Amino acid sequence: MHELYTVLAEYYDAIYRRRAERVGEEIDFVVGLFRKEAEREVTRVLDLACGTGIPTLELARRGYGVVGLDLHEEMLAVARRKAEREGLSVEFVQGDALEIDFRKEFDAVTMFFSSIMYFDDSAIQELFNSVKRALKPGGIFIADFPCWYYGGRDGPIVWDERKGNERLIITDWREVEPGTQKLHFKRLVQIVKPDGSVRAFMVDDELNIYTPREIRLLAERHFKKAKIYGDLHELRPSDRRYWLVAVK
Numbered sequence: 001m002h003e004l005y006t007v008l009a010e011y012y013d014a015i016y017r018r019r020a021e022r023v024g025e026e027i028d029f030v031v032g033l034f035r036k037e038a039e040r041e042v043t044r045v046l047d048l049a050c051g052t053g054i055p056t057l058e059l060a061r062r063g064y065g066v067v068g069l070d071l072h073e074e075m076l077a078v079a080r081r082k083a084e085r086e087g088l089s090v091e092f093v094q095g096d097a098l099e100i101d102f103r104k105e106f107d108a109v110t111m112f113f114s115s116i117m118y119f120d121d122s123a124i125q126e127l128f129n130s131v132k133r134a135l136k137p138g139g140i141f142i143a144d145f146p147c148w149y150y151g152g153r154d155g156p157i158v159w160d161e162r163k164g165n166e167r168l169i170i171t172d173w174r175e176v177e178p179g180t181q182k183l184h185f186k187r188l189v190q191i192v193k194p195d196g197s198v199r200a201f202m203v204d205d206e207l208n209i210y211t212p213r214e215i216r217l218l219a220e221r222h223f224k225k226a227k228i229y230g231d232l233h234e235l236r237p238s239d240r241r242y243w244l245v246a247v248k
Contacts (some may be wrong), residue, residue: 002072004203005051008189009074012052014163015170015189019113020054026112027058029232029243030142034108037227037245039138042107046134048097049115053079053090059110060088067091069100098126102134109134111143116244117183117207121218124208128222128246135248141223143244148176148183148209167192181209212242219246 004012013020034042043065047056050068052075060066060083068090070076076092083090097111109131119127131141156173168191175184187203210218212228212235219226223246230239 002205003201004187004189004205005070005072006074008201008203009052009072009078011163011168011189011191012075012078013054014161014168016054016113017161023054023058025232026144027055027062030055030059030110031062033142033229033243033245034140037247038108038140039247040107040136042140044106045108045110046100046102046106048100048109048111048131049113049118050079050092051075051113053082053092055110055112056090056092057083057086057088060090061086067093067106069093069095069097071096098123098130100130100134104134104136106134107136107139109139109141111141114145114207116143116145116215117210118205120208124218125221128219132222132248137248139248141219141244141246141248145210145215145242145244147240147242148174165194176209183207183209215242215244219244222246223248 008015045059045064045066047059047066047068050056050070053068056066056068056079068079073094076094079092116124135141156171158169158171161168161170168189171188173186175186185203185205185207189201189203191199216226216228226244226246228235229243229245230236231241
């Protein structure tokens with residue numbers, strides 16, 4: 001479990017190349033939410049489940065003071081190398097998002113790449129409490145998650161990427177349990193070496209499906225206000241990615 005974040009950490013940026021190429025647009029949107037929805041000036045940000053730092057480093061490039069926290073040291077090692085290479089001052093910390101010790105230290109907390117889906121309806125309450133403790137009054141929490149109900153993507157998706165002289169063949173598919181709202185996210189990553197040899201890794205993660213209304217209602221128990229945006233704008237029926245925006 002979680003092979004994507006451990007043994008495949010060095011390949012994570014290649015696997016998510018297309019999302020990484022759009023990160024500037026996403027951070028433009030997030031910065032706009034900081035200014036529009038937060039009830040304090042945002043200068044210091046805690047990025048939970050930061051992974052290899054794709055959005056974390058983009059926030060740092062914009063001048064924010066950023067702390068990135070992730071459960072997996074393998075991912076953080078990649079993030080630290082990238083920050084050092086760019087000369088960016090970012091603190092990366094290994095830890096569990098449910099057990100962070102920060103108390104009213106941040107103007108904003110972020111959680112990207114659908115990481116909120118790893119928390120079931122009990123753990124997500126703990127997550128919201130953890131985030132609330134870390135935020136200063138008027139601070140903002142932003143997390144994105146996908147819509148899994150749109151049609152057209154029920155079968156496997158296969159695509160290629162490259163990392164140096166290695167070729168990655170990636171196959172994604174999913175299995176949904178409607179009654180429990182569980183999503184089994186499955187990914188086969190085949191790494192083809194220049195000599196033709198292949199290493200294969202199987203990812204099989206259990207995620208939790210939330211509707212925008214469910215996330216908003218859960219967040220309203222912990223925050224002064226909560227709102228859902230869609231894609232990179234106000235919520236629309238056809239949106240395929242949602243953004244929770246909650247203010248302490």
